Amino acid sequence: MKRGFLNGSQAKARSLGPSLAAATVTQVNPSPVIAPEIKVEKLPIGKRNVEVPEGYSQPLRYVERDARAGSVPNAMTYTTLPVGAREDEPVTECFFYPGSKEVVMDLPGFPKPLVHPATPAFRLSSAPGKGLGLFSTRALKQGDHILAERPLFVTVRGIPLQCPPSFTREQYHQHAMNEFERCLEFSVKQRMRPEDSEAFMALKNSHKEDGSGPIVGIVRTNGLRLPGLRPDLKEDSKFQYTAVCKDISRLNHSCSPNTQPRFDMLSFSYNLFAVRDIAEDEELTFQYTDITCSAAKRNEALKPYDFVCTCSACKDPVASDAPRNKIGKFGAPPVYMWLFDHQFPDDWILTRCRERLASIVHEGLEAIGEYSRTLTSAMEACIALGDAQGASEWAAKLMKAKWDDSKERKALEAKLELEALLDPASLAYPAHPMWRKRVDSPYKDARTNPMKRMKMMQEVGALANRDGVARPCAMLF
Numbered sequence: 001m002k003r004g005f006l007n008g009s010q011a012k013a014r015s016l017g018p019s020l021a022a023a024t025v026t027q028v029n030p031s032p033v034i035a036p037e038i039k040v041e042k043l044p045i046g047k048r049n050v051e052v053p054e055g056y057s058q059p060l061r062y063v064e065r066d067a068r069a070g071s072v073p074n075a076m077t078y079t080t081l082p083v084g085a086r087e088d089e090p091v092t093e094c095f096f097y098p099g100s101k102e103v104v105m106d107l108p109g110f111p112k113p114l115v116h117p118a119t120p121a122f123r124l125s126s127a128p129g130k131g132l133g134l135f136s137t138r139a140l141k142q143g144d145h146i147l148a149e150r151p152l153f154v155t156v157r158g159i160p161l162q163c164p165p166s167f168t169r170e171q172y173h174q175h176a177m178n179e180f181e182r183c184l185e186f187s188v189k190q191r192m193r194p195e196d197s198e199a200f201m202a203l204k205n206s207h208k209e210d211g212s213g214p215i216v217g218i219v220r221t222n223g224l225r226l227p228g229l230r231p232d233l234k235e236d237s238k239f240q241y242t243a244v245c246k247d248i249s250r251l252n253h254s255c256s257p258n259t260q261p262r263f264d265m266l267s268f269s270y271n272l273f274a275v276r277d278i279a280e281d282e283e284l285t286f287q288y289t290d291i292t293c294s295a296a297k298r299n300e301a302l303k304p305y306d307f308v309c310t311c312s313a314c315k316d317p318v319a320s321d322a323p324r325n326k327i328g329k330f331g332a333p334p335v336y337m338w339l340f341d342h343q344f345p346d347d348w349i350l351t352r353c354r355e356r357l358a359s360i361v362h363e364g365l366e367a368i369g370e371y372s373r374t375l376t377s378a379m380e381a382c383i384a385l386g387d388a389q390g391a392s393e394w395a396a397k398l399m400k401a402k403w404d405d406s407k408e409r410k411a412l413e414a415k416l417e418l419e420a421l422l423d424p425a426s427l428a429y430p431a432h433p434m435w436r437k438r439v440d441s442p443y444k445d446a447r448t449n450p451m452k453r454m455k456m457m458q459e460v461g462a463l464a465n466r467d468g469v470a471r472p473c474a475m476l477f
């Protein structure tokens with residue numbers, strides 16, 4: 001019988017099974033998956049010691065290839081990015097689904113060098129009651145760049161698994177953790193640079209008793225979700241990867257975080273930004289879970305990290321649950337329909353945006369998407385009203401929200417549009433597709449004129465979907 005991963009003598013006696021290094025192959029034909037893929041987030045927590053019958057370890061159907069070569073169809077890939085990095089350049093060890101390596105390597109301009117902040121802005125110190133944590137070394141302004149780093153490790157969040165139907169659910173989970181550990185061990189123990197492997201193994205592990213192996217435990221404790229490497233998947237399943245970092249993974253959780261990391265695929269690095277002003281020596285934090293749900297739900301979601309959050313929102317859920325619930329349900333302000341619907345006053349969008357922002361800032365939720373979405377809506381409303389001065393002020397606020405990695409933001413950045421909109425005299429205003437759309441609307445009678453309404457809908461659709469970005473577009477009538 002093979003046991004789960006445990007601390008102490010049992011753990012030392014446990015074998016991880018045959019070494020993956022010995023089984024490394026160049027080309028494989030994976031056999032069909034019997035059990036569904038198992039994900040890191042669905043693995044069990046809590047004290048466990050589950051016995052797994054021997055003999056079901058799957059042959060290692062993975063490929064180690066020179067990073068210059070592409071993926072092998074249907075086989076997982078070990079690789080190190082960027083290819084051919086100098087010894088003093090940081091690299092990321094990767095365990096990829098087929099196709100992900102190409103996503104990165106085919107990006108024009110990859111790899112871009114990392115850009116570090118001019119003055120170091122953080123230090124690693126003890127955070128009472130939380131272990132280690134990151135702290136600011138100087139006063140920071142909203143949008144300030146705190147650090148840039150390539151992850152030590154990027155791995156899939158789960159692996160295809162073969163499992164006999166006779167296994168109980170507990171045995172299935174344990175088997176999955178054993179198999180996942182074997183796969184990841186190859187990356188961390190055999191491929192990673194020794195200093196990176198040491199830094200990885202020194203990270204916190206809050207999964208020492210639930211059957212996770214030491215590497216899976218560290219990944220479960222420290223992984224940040226990493227989107228964008230599986231364009232073949234739908235939006236709602238885009239977080240197929242998890243990234244473990246030497247520094248950013250030391251950030252402790254807060255339900256009102258003061259920093260936010262944004263991943264930049266071209267430099268293959270996270271950049272950490274201050275989401276509001278931060279005092280010198282203040283602890284830097286980010287969120288491990290959805291921070292718009294209730295304190296009870298947040299603490300349920302935090303259980304895998306083995307702590308109870310004591311932030312002010314968790315201490316006083318009566319005061320914070322209701323506004324957070326409302327903020328979570330905001331959705332996009334319906335700017336596109338308001339543009340042409342004169343039943344609503346001209347200041348309707350701006351009033352709503354100001355109320356939303358006050359509530360977001362009061363709860364300390366600047367890190368979430370609603371913050372930048374609301375700033376964008378306010379800026380667009382001013383553009384539609386022909387108010388370049390007002391729009392430029394909102395553009396300046398949006399400019400600081402550098403952690404926003406939405407498609408809308410990326411479209412603005414790609415065309416350097418935001419920079420141009422900072423100047424109210426810029427020609428970017430009259431050239432903007434929404435310029436004066438509200439004040440010069442030809443659809444003022446659209447509610448009573450079906451032909452006009454149809455034309456208006458077409459124009460709304462074109463505006464909301466410009467630049468190949470599908471912006472949410474709520475109907476008002």
Ligand SMILES: C[S@@+](CC[C@H](N)C(=O)[O-])C[C@H]1O[C@@H](n2cnc3c(N)ncnc32)[C@H](O)[C@@H]1O
Pocket residue numbers: 129130131132133203204205206221222249250251252253254304305306307308309310
């Ligand atoms: C990703 S690590 C963060 C860095 C960690 N404190 C360390 O010493 O390396 C996550 C672990 O930090 C601790 N932690 C994070 N946020 C915390 C909080 N708000 N209160 C108490 N402990 C926290 C928990 O032990 C959690 O499992």
